[in-house]
Amino acid sequence: MAQTPKNIAIIGSGLVGSLLAIYLRRIGHQITVFDRRSDIRTIKFSGRSINLAMSNRGWRSLDEVGIGDRIKDLAIPLDKRAMHVNDKPMYFQKYGKDGEAIWSISRGILNKRMIDLAEEEGAVFRFNEKVWDVDLPEAKIYTGETEKSEWKEYQFDKIFGCDGAFSRVRHKMQRRSRFNYSQNFIDVGYKELTIPANEDGTHKLDKNSFHIWPRGEFMLIAMPNIDGSFTCSLFLPFEGEVSFESIKTEDQAREFFKKYFPNVRKEIEDLTKDFFINPTSAMVTMKCYPWTYWDKVALVGDSAHAIVPFYGQGMNAGFEDIYILNQLMEKHGDDWETIFSEYQEERKPNADAIAELSYRNFVEMSSKTADPKFILQKKIEKHFAARHPEKWVPVYSRVTFSDRPYAEALAIGDMQEGIMKKVMQLPNIEERWDSKEVEDKILELLTDQ
Amino acid sequence: MAQTPKNIAIIGSGLVGSLLAIYLRRIGHQITVFDRRSDIRTIKFSGRSINLAMSNRGWRSLDEVGIGDRIKDLAIPLDKRAMHVNDKPMYFQKYGKDGEAIWSISRGILNKRMIDLAEEEGAVFRFNEKVWDVDLPEAKIYTGETEKSEWKEYQFDKIFGCDGAFSRVRHKMQRRSRFNYSQNFIDVGYKELTIPANEDGTHKLDKNSFHIWPRGEFMLIAMPNIDGSFTCSLFLPFEGEVSFESIKTEDQAREFFKKYFPNVRKEIEDLTKDFFINPTSAMVTMKCYPWTYWDKVALVGDSAHAIVPFYGQGMNAGFEDIYILNQLMEKHGDDWETIFSEYQEERKPNADAIAELSYRNFVEMSSKTADPKFILQKKIEKHFAARHPEKWVPVYSRVTFSDRPYAEALAIGDMQEGIMKKVMQLPNIEERWDSKEVEDKILELLTDQ
Numbered sequence: 001m002a003q004t005p006k007n008i009a010i011i012g013s014g015l016v017g018s019l020l021a022i023y024l025r026r027i028g029h030q031i032t033v034f035d036r037r038s039d040i041r042t043i044k045f046s047g048r049s050i051n052l053a054m055s056n057r058g059w060r061s062l063d064e065v066g067i068g069d070r071i072k073d074l075a076i077p078l079d080k081r082a083m084h085v086n087d088k089p090m091y092f093q094k095y096g097k098d099g100e101a102i103w104s105i106s107r108g109i110l111n112k113r114m115i116d117l118a119e120e121e122g123a124v125f126r127f128n129e130k131v132w133d134v135d136l137p138e139a140k141i142y143t144g145e146t147e148k149s150e151w152k153e154y155q156f157d158k159i160f161g162c163d164g165a166f167s168r169v170r171h172k173m174q175r176r177s178r179f180n181y182s183q184n185f186i187d188v189g190y191k192e193l194t195i196p197a198n199e200d201g202t203h204k205l206d207k208n209s210f211h212i213w214p215r216g217e218f219m220l221i222a223m224p225n226i227d228g229s230f231t232c233s234l235f236l237p238f239e240g241e242v243s244f245e246s247i248k249t250e251d252q253a254r255e256f257f258k259k260y261f262p263n264v265r266k267e268i269e270d271l272t273k274d275f276f277i278n279p280t281s282a283m284v285t286m287k288c289y290p291w292t293y294w295d296k297v298a299l300v301g302d303s304a305h306a307i308v309p310f311y312g313q314g315m316n317a318g319f320e321d322i323y324i325l326n327q328l329m330e331k332h333g334d335d336w337e338t339i340f341s342e343y344q345e346e347r348k349p350n351a352d353a354i355a356e357l358s359y360r361n362f363v364e365m366s367s368k369t370a371d372p373k374f375i376l377q378k379k380i381e382k383h384f385a386a387r388h389p390e391k392w393v394p395v396y397s398r399v400t401f402s403d404r405p406y407a408e409a410l411a412i413g414d415m416q417e418g419i420m421k422k423v424m425q426l427p428n429i430e431e432r433w434d435s436k437e438v439e440d441k442i443l444e445l446l447t448d449q
Numbered sequence: 450m451a452q453t454p455k456n457i458a459i460i461g462s463g464l465v466g467s468l469l470a471i472y473l474r475r476i477g478h479q480i481t482v483f484d485r486r487s488d489i490r491t492i493k494f495s496g497r498s499i500n501l502a503m504s505n506r507g508w509r510s511l512d513e514v515g516i517g518d519r520i521k522d523l524a525i526p527l528d529k530r531a532m533h534v535n536d537k538p539m540y541f542q543k544y545g546k547d548g549e550a551i552w553s554i555s556r557g558i559l560n561k562r563m564i565d566l567a568e569e570e571g572a573v574f575r576f577n578e579k580v581w582d583v584d585l586p587e588a589k590i591y592t593g594e595t596e597k598s599e600w601k602e603y604q605f606d607k608i609f610g611c612d613g614a615f616s617r618v619r620h621k622m623q624r625r626s627r628f629n630y631s632q633n634f635i636d637v638g639y640k641e642l643t644i645p646a647n648e649d650g651t652h653k654l655d656k657n658s659f660h661i662w663p664r665g666e667f668m669l670i671a672m673p674n675i676d677g678s679f680t681c682s683l684f685l686p687f688e689g690e691v692s693f694e695s696i697k698t699e700d701q702a703r704e705f706f707k708k709y710f711p712n713v714r715k716e717i718e719d720l721t722k723d724f725f726i727n728p729t730s731a732m733v734t735m736k737c738y739p740w741t742y743w744d745k746v747a748l749v750g751d752s753a754h755a756i757v758p759f760y761g762q763g764m765n766a767g768f769e770d771i772y773i774l775n776q777l778m779e780k781h782g783d784d785w786e787t788i789f790s791e792y793q794e795e796r797k798p799n800a801d802a803i804a805e806l807s808y809r810n811f812v813e814m815s816s817k818t819a820d821p822k823f824i825l826q827k828k829i830e831k832h833f834a835a836r837h838p839e840k841w842v843p844v845y846s847r848v849t850f851s852d853r854p855y856a857e858a859l860a861i862g863d864m865q866e867g868i869m870k871k872v873m874q875l876p877n878i879e880e881r882w883d884s885k886e887v888e889d890k891i892l893e894l895l896t897d898q
Contacts, residue, residue, distance in 0.1 A: 147596075147597075148597055166624075174632075177731045178634045178731050179632070179634070180632065181630070181631065182631030182632070182633070183628070183629065183630050184629050185628070185629055282627050
């Protein structure tokens, strides 16, 4: 069903805001995008981002409006993890089947391109304009220099809050009664570091891998950029024996890398300087409900469901919000009340599911990777999946290489976990993990589901 | 250890704010209490409160500063529930042992007395003065007519946020990184109604009982006031077949009471009028952490841990915060950093525990009271507790008639629940619930703990 063109404000010119602008322009809506910050195309992008991993859900959302190819040239496919375990040669873990990959993109570079594309479609961007208040029932926004300065009033038909985890639009909704909300920070922070390109512009490490240096309570990761560099993220507890708090001097930083990351240390140029120049960032899981206010206001992306980055799905989930919203707009035309209510009902359980999966991945990485039982369990799962690929699709693949709902991936993952719990209790499982009996036992347990 | 007198601001002149003012004045601190609302002693108290149930923790906190007796004359002891089940004569359930009671007090009347007492101690109250911003590291507050009007700046040594579930002080803390926060509303609302006194000033129902009309998904409760009236609270889902949403006209309200509360209907004067004049209030569980900012700012009471009212512990928990804080002030003298950090570390798990217990009571009341298995389990517990009072103290008594930590009550309650789960699985438990074998089984399971 066609929609009557509306005058729509999008708050936030990040990835989700820009993509939503493109979708809504295609339908014919008049779009103004507000951002409190400067045009990212005119400034040096700040060093506080983990590189993004675009996977199936992200590409599908870009392809739907035909811009996938305009983004792909900014991205590098990663078809495997490169594991850098101490005292062991580096080894690879393939992500999925042949041809399956996640794509590394720098947030800054992607965001610039997305804004270019949205402008090409006719969206109007108003940078450096801070939204301080939103009149939800009237769809009015108020902008100004400061919270206390004189404000300018804008009247719109609809407002989309794409202003991220600390959304001002949501903040306004949150002050209303019966608005559920939570923000939970994890005790681990991260810091961006850089491995520059070789002098000839090539990558210093395998460029088609997601590099991980797991160290139990902390880890370093590196993802390639198209200019030959790698963006690294050091994940480390804020407090404790080995922590950001405990590294106060350049000497301590050097010592830390020498001890725990001896092989990568030389690659990170200006290591100790970067360590103290770049900020230490916190990570939060943010949930809320409802996501919409009548037929006037809707939250999309991180403003509705910020997650920790350990599944690489934050941007993909936000883009999928838009994909689903678009399906509902096509289905319900001008019935925005139905569009918004079905949007939040359909997306909320999936956002909760990917939040849970991302948090579990954090727990898994920080506390389980060294547990022999956990390693054995993963080995059995892999062994079985290789023999019965149609019967055992790992959760990672369901999340990353599929477009089935996140909630389904979580549910099937829990079912698989239940089966593995029983399998791990089999006597002498350590010796006969790859035996026919164990395989048959899993098959039998799968049939019981 | 003695404390050096400080200049302290308390934000909020509610029950917790006034009691904290009394405690701090006793130590010799200079106290200014700010409240955005008018002096409650000069206005008619609004009809949106459930009567309060003062129990052990509350009394202990009042007695510590010698004001228990000044409050007791405002309260009526309730030693039992009066159950009004449809098609059954009313029956009583004793709360505890002889002499154990909870005390019904009107929030408005109590708050007025508390402010009087705090003024007697020398606390200065600034009513109708709205705090809009707080400078946490500098302990400054900013007040003014509106958020955008000119503000007045005050400098203090410490600030206590006693400004309730929607605390402005916490709101300021919440915008900082690594502040965990959640607000979760339940789908049930409540509305205040009144049963007036008889013409001779006596109570229309037994005055020493907490009256309950349980109806599955909803219920009515009534608590006595010293003027002979009862304050009633109708708890009802916001939406659904029988809900606040479904009662739109006076006819529908009359029909609702006729059908579900035929016996109490006549007692509630102006029933249908009150129903539409009084607001429908929402109930929230609010959790956050940290509760303090360095040695400058601390949250006390609902601002730190708002809970649903189904355990009657909201005020008691807030008063206990103050009791514990006072112990820590006595212990650590001028070391406010230690006082604040031990305060939040000690109170947080207990606040979480009473939040959980209160929420469980809500679930129990709304969905389990009609379940025959649940009723049988409670019967077995009661039977066993009567025979072995020293071995089985019910959670309700641990929360209400004890001053042991809430977290301990929750843990022991979970242990008891684990035992009862096993007991309920015994074959033919319905027939032999009061047999010697069942009793021995419980004793055996208790020994295993």
